[in-house]
Amino acid sequence: MSKRIDVKKTYKLFIGGAFPRTESGRTYEVKNSKGVFIANPCMASRKDLKDAVVAARAAQGSWSQATAYNRGQILYRIAEMLEGRREQFISEISELTGVTVKKASDEVEASIDLLVWYAGWTDKISALDGATNPVAGPYYNFTIPEALGVVGFIAPKKSALLGFIAGIAPIIASGNTVIALASESAPLPAMSLAEVIATSDVPAGVVNILTGKTAELAPWFASHMDIDGLDITGLDSKFVAEVKVAGAQNLKRIHSFKDVATPGRILAFMESKTVWHPIGV
Amino acid sequence: MTFEYAPAPESRASVSIKPKYGHYIGGKFVTGEKHFPTINPATEEVLSSIALGSKKDVDAAVKAAKKALDVHWSKLSGRERGKYLFRIARILQERAREFAVLESLDNGKPIRESRDVDVPLAAAHFFYHAGWADKLEFAGVGTKAKAHGVVGQIIPWNFPLLMLAWKIAPALATGNTVVLKPAETTSLTALLFAEVCEQAGLPAGVVNIVTGDGSTGALIVNHPGINKIAFTGSTEVGKIIAQSVAGTSKSVTLELGGKAANIVFEDAAIDESVEGIVNGIFFNQGHVCCAGSRLVIQESISDEFIKKLQKRMEKIRVGDPLDKNTDLGAINSRAQLEKIKELSLAGDAEGAERWSPECVLPNKGFWFAPTIFTGVTQSHRIAREEIFGPVLSVLTFRTPQEGIDKANNTPFGLSAGIWSEKGSKILWASQKLKAGVIWANTFNKFDPTSPFGGYKESGWGREGGRHGLTAYLKGVSHE
Numbered sequence: 001m002s003k004r005i006d007v008k009k010t011y012k013l014f015i016g017g018a019f020p021r022t023e024s025g026r027t028y029e030v031k032n033s034k035g036v037f038i039a040n041p042c043m044a045s046r047k048d049l050k051d052a053v054v055a056a057r058a059a060q061g062s063w064s065q066a067t068a069y070n071r072g073q074i075l076y077r078i079a080e081m082l083e084g085r086r087e088q089f090i091s092e093i094s095e096l097t098g099v100t101v102k103k104a105s106d107e108v109e110a111s112i113d114l115l116v117w118y119a120g121w122t123d124k125i126s127a128l129d130g131a132t133n134p135v136a137g138p139y140y141n142f143t144i145p146e147a148l149g150v151v152g153f154i155a156p157k158k159s160a161l162l163g164f165i166a167g168i169a170p171i172i173a174s175g176n177t178v179i180a181l182a183s184e185s186a187p188l189p190a191m192s193l194a195e196v197i198a199t200s201d202v203p204a205g206v207v208n209i210l211t212g213k214t215a216e217l218a219p220w221f222a223s224h225m226d227i228d229g230l231d232i233t234g235l236d237s238k239f240v241a242e243v244k245v246a247g248a249q250n251l252k253r254i255h256s257f258k259d260v261a262t263p264g265r266i267l268a269f270m271e272s273k274t275v276w277h278p279i280g281v
Numbered sequence: 282m283t284f285e286y287a288p289a290p291e292s293r294a295s296v297s298i299k300p301k302y303g304h305y306i307g308g309k310f311v312t313g314e315k316h317f318p319t320i321n322p323a324t325e326e327v328l329s330s331i332a333l334g335s336k337k338d339v340d341a342a343v344k345a346a347k348k349a350l351d352v353h354w355s356k357l358s359g360r361e362r363g364k365y366l367f368r369i370a371r372i373l374q375e376r377a378r379e380f381a382v383l384e385s386l387d388n389g390k391p392i393r394e395s396r397d398v399d400v401p402l403a404a405a406h407f408f409y410h411a412g413w414a415d416k417l418e419f420a421g422v423g424t425k426a427k428a429h430g431v432v433g434q435i436i437p438w439n440f441p442l443l444m445l446a447w448k449i450a451p452a453l454a455t456g457n458t459v460v461l462k463p464a465e466t467t468s469l470t471a472l473l474f475a476e477v478c479e480q481a482g483l484p485a486g487v488v489n490i491v492t493g494d495g496s497t498g499a500l501i502v503n504h505p506g507i508n509k510i511a512f513t514g515s516t517e518v519g520k521i522i523a524q525s526v527a528g529t530s531k532s533v534t535l536e537l538g539g540k541a542a543n544i545v546f547e548d549a550a551i552d553e554s555v556e557g558i559v560n561g562i563f564f565n566q567g568h569v570c571c572a573g574s575r576l577v578i579q580e581s582i583s584d585e586f587i588k589k590l591q592k593r594m595e596k597i598r599v600g601d602p603l604d605k606n607t608d609l610g611a612i613n614s615r616a617q618l619e620k621i622k623e624l625s626l627a628g629d630a631e632g633a634e635r636w637s638p639e640c641v642l643p644n645k646g647f648w649f650a651p652t653i654f655t656g657v658t659q660s661h662r663i664a665r666e667e668i669f670g671p672v673l674s675v676l677t678f679r680t681p682q683e684g685i686d687k688a689n690n691t692p693f694g695l696s697a698g699i700w701s702e703k704g705s706k707i708l709w710a711s712q713k714l715k716a717g718v719i720w721a722n723t724f725n726k727f728d729p730t731s732p733f734g735g736y737k738e739s740g741w742g743r744e745g746g747r748h749g750l751t752a753y754l755k756g757v758s759h760e
Contacts, residue, residue, distance in 0.1 A: 065712075128421075133746055135728035136405065143732050143746065228737070241528030248523035250692070251516075251535070251738050264758075271736050272748050275711050275719045276726050 011041040011187070013048060013211065014194035016055030017204025023047050028213070030188065033098030041187050044212035046220045049179065052208040053226050056150045056177040059205030064147040064175030068123035075119035075173060078200040079112050085196060086112075089189060093161060096186055111162045117261055118169035125174060125266050138279045145270040147175030148253060149228035152221040154214060156234035160186035164193065166260035167231050172206055174270050176229070179208045181221070183234065187211040215239065222246035222254075229253040229269045286598070289605040291392045295379040298386075298469065301330040304338050304492060305475035307345030308485025313338065313492070319468060322389035323602050323611035323646040331468045334493030336500055339460070342489040343506040346431040346458040349486030354458050355428070363414030366453055368481040370407035373400065373446075376477070380470055384442055385602040387469040389611030389647070390565055392603050402727055403446035406745075409729035410450035413750055417455065420747055423758025428456035429532055430508035432753070433501040436471075437514045438464035438613050439568040439669075444513050445471055447744050449488060450729075455753040457509070458487045462501055465494040466614045499525075507531065509753070513570070515667075516693070516738050523741075534742035534752045536570065536734055538667040539695030542688035543573030543724065544710065546681065547581045549700035553722065555589050558673070561698055561724040563597060563609055563651050567671040568617070570739075571696035573724055574668060576653075577687050580677045587655060587675065595638040597651050609671060612647040621649050621670035628654045628663040633674070659690055667693070681706065685713045694736025698724045717743070 012019040024045035030038050042048075063071070082089070086108055093104040126144050133141040151171045156163035160183045171178045182190035194209045210217065218235055221227060223246040230247060232240065233256045240256075247254045255268040303312040313332020320327050332338070354362070373380065380403075381396040390399070418424060432452045436444040441463055452459050463471035471490050478488050491497060495518070502510055502525050512522055513536040526533055543561045545554050561573025578586055602610035612618040629635055633654040642648040649670055657664050657674040664674050678684035688697055697716040699707050711719045717735045720726060727733065727745075734743035742752045751757050 129748075131732075131747060133728065133730040133732070135726070135731050137726070137728070139723065139726060141728070141731050143748065244527035245524045248520045248527065251520065251523060251537075251741065253741065271717060272732050272734070272743050273711075273717060273719060273736075274732050274746075275721060276723055276731070277707065277721045278723050 011039050011191045013042050013044055014209040015052045017198065032096050038096060039188060041191065041211040044210035044217065048210055049217060049220050052179040052210060053150060053224055055205035056179050056208055057226055059203055060150055060177045063177055063203055063206050071173060072119045072122035074201050075115055075169060078197060079115035079119065081196045081200045082112050089161060089192065092192060093189055096188055107162050111165045114165055114261060115169055118173045121263060121266055122173050125263060128263055129267055139276050140279055141274065141276050143272050143274045145267060146273050148269045148271055149176060150226060151176045151178050151229040151231065151269050152227045153178055153180040153231040154218055154234040155180055155183050155190065157183045157185055161189040162260060164190045167233060168207055170265035171269055174266050176269050177206045181214060181217055182209060182211045184214045218243055219246055223249055225250045227252060232256045286606045290601060291382055291603045291605060293382060296383045298329050302472050303332050304334060305490040306342045319387060319466060321386050322613050325645050328387060331492045334491040334497035338491050339500040339504055342460045342491045343431055343504050345486035346460050346489050347506055349484055350430055350458040353484045354487050355456060359415035359417060362453065362456060363411045365481055365483050366407050366411030366414060366450060369477055370404045370411060372477045372480050373404040373407065380442055380473065383473060384470050388438065388441060388467050389602050389613050391607040391610045392605055394565060399440055399443045403442045406446040406450045406729045410454035414454040420750055422751055422754050425756040426754040427756055429753065429755050430457060431506055432457045432459050432509045432511060433507040434459055434461040434511045435498045435501060436463055438467040439565060441467040442470040445474060448511050451750050451753045455750060457753055460489045460491060460501055462491050462493060462498050468492040519740065532755065535740040536744060537738065537740040538693055539570045539735065539739050540575060540667055540691045540693045541571055541573045541696040542575045542577045543698035544684050544688055545578045545586065546701040546706060547579040548702050550702055551586060551589060554700040555593050557698065557700060557724045558590060559593055562673040563671050564725050566610055566612055568613060568669055571718060573698050574673060575664060576673055576675045577684055578675065578677055580679050583677050591636065594651050599640050599650065600643060609651060612649050612670060615647055617669065618647040618649060621668055621672060624663055624666060624668045625652065625672055628661065631661045633657045633661055633663060659687060685710060689715045692738040695739035
């Protein structure tokens with residue numbers, strides 16, 4: 001009897017809730033830690049990024065106006081879906097990166113727990129960072145944090161699932177939409193996560209995921225005038241100055257982070273809005 | 282029958298201006314090398330000669346600030362730091378008249394505003410931040426937060442003393458030392474503030490004032506001894522600063538330009554709204570980054586509203602800034618007047634309709650009559666660019682959503698106004714507007730407890746309140 005031949009997955013991009021191939025027709029080869037061929041993910045182009053920004057912008061208004069409770073449940077739903085696919089992610093991570101099953105398992109579990117952690121922040125971040133301000137006059141005055149808009153994310157090279165979720169979860173928790181560029185060398189967990197997101201009630205366009213060359217795409221993220229913020233946690237330090245100079249064209253909010261679980265990752269991509277109204281009869 | 286106002290000038294006696302000023306560095310007034318004149322924009326009278334800060338001056342100021350930080354300021358408890366700020370607040374109150382007159386002379390703003398807004402708010406900012414100095418661990422910043430070190434601060438000419446207070450008060454409260462550059466045309470109150478620091482016994486070098494123009498500002502921004510930059514000014518310069526520090530570890534906050542929409546819905550209280558629109562654009566000659574420079578009005582009430590607005594504008598008294606009855610003072614500089622004229626001509630050329638009340642402008646000095654443009658479309662330059670003068674662009678809308686869309690159709694996002702008597706509509710609009718400060722049924726209100734700052738290209742960060750305080754600390758727990 002002959003051995004069964006696997007049905008291999010074609011890796012595509014995730015834009016506006018769909019899984020298109022890159023318009024450029026380009027792919028690149030991803031190998032595992034032993035040098036064995038794994039897949040040919042898309043090498044996304046500037047045009048793919050532009051398409052993703054259009055999708056992210058279109059989705060942002062209604063996502064930010066969804067209730068915090070609703071956004072929290074959807075983030076929690078991603079955790080539920082990921083939990084159901086634990087084994088798949090463990091084997092994909094261990095096969096791709098060569099880590100032990102135990103290590104891969106730790107990362108997947110930490111990723112699920114991190115999603116649950118951020119799910120719980122959606123309806124608490126205003127209590128943390130909001131304020132009523134005792135102005136010296138007959139006015140009611142309060143400050144609340146609001147979603148920034150469309151945010152880009154350059155994912156870290158390592159920690160291809162946990163580091164990826166540590167970027168997208170806080171960005172979308174507040175009502176932003178995201179265009180994430182997956183780890184160049186280990187993009188596959190992020191693209192499998194797209195399948196999880198696609199089945200988690202996340203509205204189309206809220207999360208968009210590209211694969212490709214960081215050095216090629218990061219400057220386009222930085223100079224795009226309809227991206228409001230950029231998480232450059234995964235960017236090589238040698239590119240940081242160039243990206244910040246390009247980002248200054250629209251005064252993009254550009255940040256990078258050390259910790260995976262901190263409300264600072266949510267607040268960095270929020271804006272404080274202060275509202276005044278007179279008090280009187 | 283018309284009643285004429287008799288002149289009611291505030292006395293200049295409280296102010297003594299030296300013929301020439303140097304910098305205030307390391308607790309001493311030091312002489313500068315080159316100088317340039319500072320004038321009264323209402324009369325073009327030369328008030329004094331101001332030093333142009335050179336590399337040598339900036340180096341000396343940064344060195345003095347660093348020394349003061351290491352030797353004294355960083356070793357002082359928050360409680361003691363706070364006492365210095367309280368002293369400064371009190372001295373500003375004691376010398377309020379002097380500051381108000383000097384500000385109006387150097388800036389051109391009406392004494393009514395410098396007396397009732399600029400100076401009292403400046404004192405309030407020091408008083409508010411004084412109280413934070415020994416309570417930073419309760420500011421939600423965690424226990425590891427600490428001062429940046431030496432902070433470089435560059436401020437504009439529209440609210441010279443008030444912007445100085447917005448910058449220096451939080452910087453000192455959090456334990457930083459300061460090198461501050463006032464705007465080229467309005468250095469006098471900053472130099473008088475140096476005297477306040479002396480009277481308060483503030484340790485030498487904690488506050489250093491270096492006067493000069495943009496070249497001096499660039500020296501501060503690019504100085505390797507500066508740990509944080511705080512800038513208020515144009516978006517154009519703000520972007521240059523953001524690019525200058527891109528490869529460095531310098532932290533930056535920016536308060537930049539605006540093109541605020543003041544939205545009037547058909548259910549607004551009309552007379553109050555007219556007052557609010559007038560205050561929104563003509564306060565401080567429109568030299569306000571958050572000025573309500575676009576009136577976005579619902580079409581159904583537009584004609585009636587514009588008539589009332591014009592009638593109200595006819596009552597605006599333009600003239601001597603030191604006259605207590607003056608509403609609209611002088612334009613701050615010839616360069617700014619040229620910019621206002623140029624953009625207004627663009628408004629004419631692009632087909633908007635200009636209207637100003639009849640008013641006699643003084644022969645000398647820089648003046649521009651209160652002006653509105655009707656029939657403005659979103660593509661007009663006067664709807665898109667910051668004029669920074671007493672010029673209002675009027676746009677109309679039919680549905681509330683269209684009003685919001687027009688209001689948000691700008692790269693700026695500093696402030697916005699909403700006029701309606703319906704609570705749910707106000708809250709709906711305040712959610713939809715992309716701006717850092719929303720004034721509903723009021724406009725141009727400021728307070729040290731209330732965070733101020735913009736979305737989008739209006740800047741980075743906030744000033745005032747707990748939010749503004751955290752910008753002067755690093756290692757904040759939520760970062």
